[in-house]
Each structure stands twice: as C-alpha cells, then as structure tokens.
Amino acid sequence: xxxxxxxxxxxxxxxxxxxxxxxxxxxxxxxxxxxxxxxxxxxxxxxxxxxxxxxxxxxxxxxxxxxxxxxxxxxxxxxxxxxxxxxxxxxxxxxxxxxxxxxxxxxxxxxxxxxxxxxxxxxxxxxxxxxxxxxx
Amino acid sequence: xxxxxxxxxxxxxxxxxxxxxxxxxxxxxxxxxxxxxxxxxxxxxxxxxxxxxxxxxxxxxxxxxxxxxxxxxxxxxxxxxxxxxxxxxxxxxxxxxxxxxxxxxxxxxxxxxxxxxxxxxxxxxxxxxxxxxxxx
Numbered sequence: 001x002x003x004x005x006x007x008x009x010x011x012x013x014x015x016x017x018x019x020x021x022x023x024x025x026x027x028x029x030x031x032x033x034x035x036x037x038x039x040x041x042x043x044x045x046x047x048x049x050x051x052x053x054x055x056x057x058x059x060x061x062x063x064x065x066x067x068x069x070x071x072x073x074x075x076x077x078x079x080x081x082x083x084x085x086x087x088x089x090x091x092x093x094x095x096x097x098x099x100x101x102x103x104x105x106x107x108x109x110x111x112x113x114x115x116x117x118x119x120x121x122x123x124x125x126x127x128x129x130x131x132x133x134x135x136x
Numbered sequence: 137x138x139x140x141x142x143x144x145x146x147x148x149x150x151x152x153x154x155x156x157x158x159x160x161x162x163x164x165x166x167x168x169x170x171x172x173x174x175x176x177x178x179x180x181x182x183x184x185x186x187x188x189x190x191x192x193x194x195x196x197x198x199x200x201x202x203x204x205x206x207x208x209x210x211x212x213x214x215x216x217x218x219x220x221x222x223x224x225x226x227x228x229x230x231x232x233x234x235x236x237x238x239x240x241x242x243x244x245x246x247x248x249x250x251x252x253x254x255x256x257x258x259x260x261x262x263x264x265x266x267x268x269x270x271x272x
Contacts, residue, residue, distance in 0.1 A: 003182055004142045004180045005143055007223055008140070044140045049223075071207070077185055078183045078185065085183060087143055087186055
C-alpha cells in the first residue's frame with residue numbers, strides 16, 4: 001500500500017474591480033483548526049486535477065471564479081501543516097467582483113500587498129506570500 | 137478520512153560530462169508496469185519533501201546525484217497513470233557522471249533532445265517532455 005503526503009491547492013488571488021483596478025490579495029479567517037489567516041485552498045479530490053481543485057476551492061471558500069495565471073511552487077515541508085503531512089501546489093490567479101466567505105472560510109479579507117499581516121498567517125503561508133512578493 | 141491523489145516526483149535530467157559538455161536526457165526502461173520508457177521518478181514518502189523525494193529517487197533509479205534547477209509543473213490528469221490517480225511534480229535537474237540502473241529502472245538510456253522516442257514513453261511523459269522542449 002503506497003502512502004504519500006496529502007495533496008492540496010492554494011490560491012494567491014489578485015482581486016480586480018470591473019475597471020481593472022487592482023484591489024489586493026485575498027486572505028481568509030479559517031473556520032477550522034489551525035485558526036488564523038490563510039490563503040484560500042483545500043484538498044485535491046481523487047479524480048480531479050490540481051487546477052480543477054484550485055478553481056473549485058476558490059469558488060467554495062470565497063465565491064470567486066478565478067483564472068489561473070501561473071504555478072508559484074509546491075510547498076511540501078513535512079512540518080508545514082500541524083495536522084499531518086500536506087504538500088500544496090500554490091497558484092497565482094486573478095479574479096473580479098466581490099469575494100464572499102463560505103465553506104472553511106469564516107471571513108474574507110482583502111489586503112494591499114504592502115499591508116499583509118504576516119504574523120497572523122497559519123501554515124507556511126507567510127513564506128509562500130514572501131516568495132510571491134519576491135518574484136513580482 | 138481525507139483521500140487525495142498519490143504524489144510523485146519525476147526528473148528531467150540533463151546529463152553533462154566533466155567538461156560541461158551536454159550529453160542528453162535520461163530515460164529508463166521500467167521494470168514494473170506500465171512497461172515502456174519513462175522519466176525516472178517515484179512516490180513521495182510521508183515525512184519527505186517533494187524535492188528530497190526527487191533527489192532520492194534519482195539516486196535509487198539511475199544512481200545520479202542531481203541538482204534541481206526548476207519546477208517544470210505539476211501533472212495531475214486523473215487518467216495519466218493507468219494504475220490509480222497520481223499527481224506528479226516534474227523538476228528539471230542537472231547531473232554529471234554516468235548513470236547506472238537500479239530499483240524500478242531495468243535499463244538507462246541517454247537521448248539527445250532531437251532523438252527522444254516519444255512513441256515509446258508511458259504515462260503522460262510525452263506531453264511532459266514536449267512541454268519541457270517548448271520552454272527551453
């Protein structure tokens with residue numbers, strides 16, 4: 001029986017208004033442990049591609065239809081998730097309209113790039129967002 | 137109980153001799169089904185990062201110490217592996233010296249980029265290698 005780490009997908013969502021004005025990045029207040037702020041994301045289902053999982057999770061958690069722009073990376077440090085070993089594929093994506101919380105997202109926030117609350121982020125999302133900002 | 141696709145790591149190994157002359161890309165003849173030519177790779181263990189799994193598998197299958205250069209992508213089409221749903225992280229890497237088969241690799245081959253035997257490749261490795269060549 002082959003056992004591998006759990007696989008998830010997380011989104012760095014760049015939110016724009018209808019006039020293409022950049023509004024900021026989306027973070028959620030998690031409903032389930034670990035509690036804190038996080039990028040929206042979730043586990044990949046068997047029978048679903050990672051990209052499809054990302055699009056589905058963004059719809060479920062923040063009610064946004066996202067367009068994937070690029071794969072930022074895979075984060076798989078065995079200690080990054082306090083629950084069990086999870087490897088996550090992080091995608092940079094774009095969305096319009098207003099996010100609304102659902103599923104595991106208790107609340108949704110929009111942050112300007114230079115106002116990101118790094119000390120309130122769970123998992124390794126501080127590292128992920130710093131990696132993202134460093135390659136902008 | 138959360139179930140997600142199996143996670144593996146595959147390597148596109150650019151082989152060089154000691155004088156930095158490019159020799160070609162490495163493919164293996166698989167010992168286990170599905171039989172055919174493939175990129176070297178294998179499953180990620182729980183407690184191991186994807187990059188560590190890649191380095192370990194390259195050592196086990198073709199006896200090379202690889203240096204990872206970049207992440208080409210994640211391939212996760214549910215039908216890409218005939219056994220079960222596997223998502224694979226594909227890394228471009230560099231190695232020196234002579235490969236030697238081991239583990240799941242029955243035999244090792246070195247192919248020039250313009251002589252790759254696309255019709256003999258298993259899984260979605262034809263697509264992966266074409267993606268790699270298209271971004272060179």
